Amino acid sequence: MAARPKASRSVRPAKTRGRRRRNGAGAPDRREAILAAALDEFSGRGFAAARLDDVAKRAGVAKGTIYLYFPDKEALFQDLVRSVIGPLIERFEASAEVDLPARLVAERIVDMFVREIYGTRRKDVIRLIIAEGPRFPEIAEFYYREVISRVVAAVRGLLRRAAERGEIPAEALARFPQLLVAPGLVAIVWNGLFDRFEPLDVAALMRAHLDLLFGERRPG
Amino acid sequence: MAARPKASRSVRPAKTRGRRRRNGAGAPDRREAILAAALDEFSGRGFAAARLDDVAKRAGVAKGTIYLYFPDKEALFQDLVRSVIGPLIERFEASAEVDLPARLVAERIVDMFVREIYGTRRKDVIRLIIAEGPRFPEIAEFYYREVISRVVAAVRGLLRRAAERGEIPAEALARFPQLLVAPGLVAIVWNGLFDRFEPLDVAALMRAHLDLLFGERRPG
């Protein structure tokens, strides 16, 4: 673990078409099972402290099997992040492109965040990225390229259009789209650290945030 | 590392009064040196992956010496967090209690954040807490009790006073003081993950945030 050369990327073994099911009827997708188990173990103990023996046990698989699907522990981690985060971005961009009043679009995005990230295991993946990213440049880069830069761009577009229509108080927001998503990040971090001391009502938090940005919500 | 009983707390060995200096004139405070080295190693590699051999080497000390000052690796981590974060809170509370216009107080707090946290190694400690906290309930609890709850209370007081004077747009903020500090957290996370792709001007970010909360800054 001192200085890895590394390069390869994980590949599924030959063909994983329905064939070769061993036990019961349902296709036992090893790859999915391993990824799910890895998410549990990594987010529970952190990358370094997680044991592949435990991942295997949780996935109902022998340790060697993991190495049929992923070249090593680090690649497993990377594929985990990719597989969980990847699919969400396009949907997000679509949401941000709709040409409706900014407040409405923002509300939809917030809903989506609460439902698809905060309400799922995806928030654990984001927490993992925050925690482990600094030590895994490839993860950080993937995440920046595939997620952050696209989110920032989409939000910027949304806000610029809103500013042109005079819907929004400041163009400062368009310079720092981070300000729009900041509470979401805080919620995720809070959830991981302090929820047992003082639970946080995310939906209310996000609503309050929108009120601050766009002014109080009018009842009508 | 599978299930630690643990209980003890670190104690300095007998008396560390000036006595017993070994080399040169200046008192070679082993404890400080070890804590400083631990901060480097922990924040660079994460708690689990950091090696106490490296901490010792960096501190210019043998590994055994660490165990004269700290009962084990975990206690070293806890003392590190305490020693770095602890001293700052009182100063923060003092800043928040001043009875001046809220905007002014907020600006001072932001300055303090940028200078004393973002501009120092303390931001690395906060990153460590975010990353490792979920796995170290004692750390999370200490941090909640000694920092978060006090910051939240102080900010709430500040905002309530401001709201009574009608200086502030929404009482939503007083319900969610998290919204006030969210950008600071985002800045720290961004700094650790994405600064090499897209550096973030923290001072400008925080200024923009204040403008959003209090309305544009009037030149006068």
Place this chain on the structure above:
DNA sequence: AGGTATACTGACTGACCAGTCAGTCACCAT
């Protein structure tokens, strides 16, 4: 000088774990 106390050292131990690989077994094709 000898004696005692104690800060410090670093080689060592025991446990742990990523990654390996010879072997097993279900499922084919002939």
Place this chain on the structure above:
DNA sequence: ATGGTGACTGACTGGTCAGTCAGTATACCT
């Protein structure tokens, strides 16, 4: 049947590292 294929297994290896402790060095006695 018989042999071939390849997914899967899990005992094993080699390296790593937290924590230990017998020993050394230094200071301060008397």
